[in-house]
Amino acid sequence: MAHLEHINPKKWRITIELGRDSKTCRRKRKYKTVKGTKKKAQKVMLEMVNKYENGTFAGDENITLEEYLIKWLYEYKKNDISNRTFIDYKTILNNHIIPYFKKLKLSELEERYIIKYQNDKLNKGRLDGEGGLSKRSVQYHHRILSQALKHAVYPYKLISKNPCRNVNAPSPKQSDPTALSLEEANKLLDNLKK
Numbered sequence: 001m002a003h004l005e006h007i008n009p010k011k012w013r014i015t016i017e018l019g020r021d022s023k024t025c026r027r028k029r030k031y032k033t034v035k036g037t038k039k040k041a042q043k044v045m046l047e048m049v050n051k052y053e054n055g056t057f058a059g060d061e062n063i064t065l066e067e068y069l070i071k072w073l074y075e076y077k078k079n080d081i082s083n084r085t086f087i088d089y090k091t092i093l094n095n096h097i098i099p100y101f102k103k104l105k106l107s108e109l110e111e112r113y114i115i116k117y118q119n120d121k122l123n124k125g126r127l128d129g130e131g132g133l134s135k136r137s138v139q140y141h142h143r144i145l146s147q148a149l150k151h152a153v154y155p156y157k158l159i160s161k162n163p164c165r166n167v168n169a170p171s172p173k174q175s176d177p178t179a180l181s182l183e184e185a186n187k188l189l190d191n192l193k194k
Contacts (some may be wrong), residue, residue: 001016004041004042004045013034014044059074063106066101068148072151096192097144099136107158111167118138122138139170146162
């Protein structure tokens with residue numbers, strides 16, 4: 001919710017209501033004073049609404065990807081997945097995704113960083129330093145990161161779009177099934193009878 005207040009003939013005050021802070025329960029607001037016409041102030045107000053109500057919330061624009069991923073894992077996913085899956089997510093986040101992106105802000109994450117992450121992991125992503133991860137492993141990393149960023153858009157409303165959406169995950173090669181020869185099939189059937 002936003003409103004415009006006329007302060008004097010050439011000055012306007014914009015107030016954007018952003019709900020309540022989840023930690024302190026205090027109301028969050030963003031203010032801006034604009035000098036000029038009402039039309040100019042309305043334009044600035046519309047830009048602020050797009051940024052804060054539909055994009056990054058005030059107070060959360062400095063949240064790092066690390067802080068968000070930990071919050072998402074424990075607050076949103078932990079009770080939604082099995083204990084084994086939770087351990088897998090936690091391991092991948094702590095050993096691969098979080099160390100790679102270090103202190104990057106959530107709002108700064110772009111498609112190009114995700115593409116570079118995937119390529120780096122395919123080439124030299126193993127923890128022992130002995131080569132890259134499989135395409136299936138990197139695909140799983142992509143799936144976890146994409147889920148987390150999807151929830152950063154909604155319900156958390158910390159970013160306006162999911163940067164993983166336009167990035168293709170590596171797809172593992174499909175192995176060609178090989179048919180048994182007649183001799184192999186007969187041998188298999190004989191062994192099954194025994």
